[in-house]
Amino acid sequence: MPQIVDDRALDRNVAAGAPLQRSGKGEEALLRSLISGGDERLDCDEATGLNMYGHGPSPRPRDLAFGSSTASTISAAAFSAVGAYYADLLREMESASATEIYEREIGQVRHDLLRLLDLNQAAGQARVDAILATSGTDIHLFAAALLAREDDRALMTITLMGNETGSGVMTASSGRHFMNRVSSERAVAKGEELQLGEATRNTTVAVRNKDGSLRTDEEVEEELRGLIELARAAGLRCLLVVTDVSKTSLLAPSLETVLRLKGRFGAVLDIMIDACQFRLSAATIRAYLARDFMVAVTGSKFLAGPIFSGALLCPPAISERFRHRTVPAALADYCGKAEWPEGWAARESLPDRANFGLLLRWKAALFELERFAGLPEEKVIAVLSAFAGAVTIRLRSDPAFELLDSRPLDRSHLWGETSVLRWDEIPSIFSFYLCHPHHDGLLTATETADVYKGLAVEQGGLAAVRLGQPVRCADFGDMPASALRICLSAPLIVAASESTEALAGLIAEAMTVLDRTADMAARQSGERDVAPMRVASA
DSSP, rough: OOOOOOOOOHHHHHHHHHHSOOOOHHHHHHHHTTTTOOOOOOOOTTTTOTTTTTOOOOOOOTTEOOOTTTOOOOHHHHHHHHHHHHHHEEEEESSOOOHHHHHHHHHHHHHHHHHHHTTOEEEEEEEEEEEESSSSSHHHHHHHHHHHSSSOEEEEEEEOOOSSEEEEEHHTTTTTTOOSSSSOEEEEEEBBSSSSSSEEEEEOOBBBOTTTTOOOOOHHHHHHHHHHHHHHHHTTTEEEEEEEOOTTEEEEHHHHHHHHHHHHHHHGEEEEEETTOOOOOOHHHHHHHTTOOOOEEEESTTTTTTSEEEEEEOHHHHHHHTTTTTOOOGGGOOOGGSSEEEEEEEEGGGGOOOOOOHHHHHHHHHHHHHHHHHHHHHHHHHHHHHHHHHHHHHHHHHHTEEEEEOEEEEEEEHSSSSOOOGGGSSOOEEEEBBBBBSSSSOOEEEEEEHHHHTSSSSSSOOOOOOEEEEEEEEETTTTEEEEEEEEHHHHHHHHHHHHHHHHHHHHHHHHHHHHHHHHHHHHTOTTTTOOOOOOOOO
């Protein structure tokens, strides 16, 4: 993929209205392709040009983009690179088969993803395989489908509650359609079994108490142990989905719990790491794979690629189990054979279908991953530490906010005791409630949602503020409360690592975002006489 010499200059030019070097017709085709090949979450409103998450396929470099825990808009640099790549593909397709070109290029995406994670690089090394998917939720569906057909025993999946993972994860993990349309454009019945009579059982575990505080690791482990014991007694196998990290930056259940459960239940229990936020290092991913844990990643959260793109990384032992598995016929509407590894039996029941939307979205995500992976770890740590320190101090000291209960990202049981600080041990998602300015208490979930929506709209010359969607974390009496999230993304870290001034600018932008959030919350809660804040547009 072509590299952009000065991405920041390109972003500034686009913000000022300078056109990208592409014909109008070619750009329209690119925009259509970027939102194709998925479910209705990709659909954009005709009036606004935005999807249900408030993002579209075009760059929006003026946005104060701190919402990567939910979604992001493609950067101008990635958009330009992907546009040039797509133009080359279109020229090649004038004289060659689109499906053959797609199979080659999506195979290259798989290769590049594994290369950037330093997988399959050594001669004689056992191969890690990757199944590509149109979203992280699709990955949960694929994993359940593969494991459910492994033997005569039924499968039970155990996931965190949807408020810490994703709204469709529980449905997909039970082997059911999780949206009303699939990537083949066929309409399906949401909640219906993928294959009649073969739905997987799903159960969920809460990691928070009703008031939003965290349950202890011991409580969670005891509940999980009981569930798996019951499943084993009933002749079921289990898939435990471990979230690293969740919507509110939790690693749950704890790795100490996970390793103890795996040691206790052995082959009855498989483990999948839901790393769909992709807020963990290549070394951490390799360590999970070395323990024969599957790892699910996406390109649209921390990497800030356009929604959606996903991959299921399968360690050699799992690949050997899966390569001979057939898949339900209904999966043919979700994926084509090129998205599955060479030599797998599943390919034989899947169509020769090209999904150029998925290809382009993964290309954009890998563009960002390549830039991020090229940074020295000490620079990444410096940016994350400075940002975490400044944001945490602000959220703790400002009466407009209340930090959501959280805990450190502890992977010591994966690595063993070490004094080495790894960048993915520093949080990059900070969750907070909005406090009522007139009396003790929090804004309601509805009021918080209104603040979130209001900030996302450009008004009065101010740039749109993009935070992570509110996460319902607590119920106080009959009042549900939600937490907003301010997040770092890989592109923000890359930009801030260039100089001391760039890092200071990033932190200043974050403070501006919190200023405007507090102001909007005061207005939303009824304080109409507050003078408008004077905030420089970004």
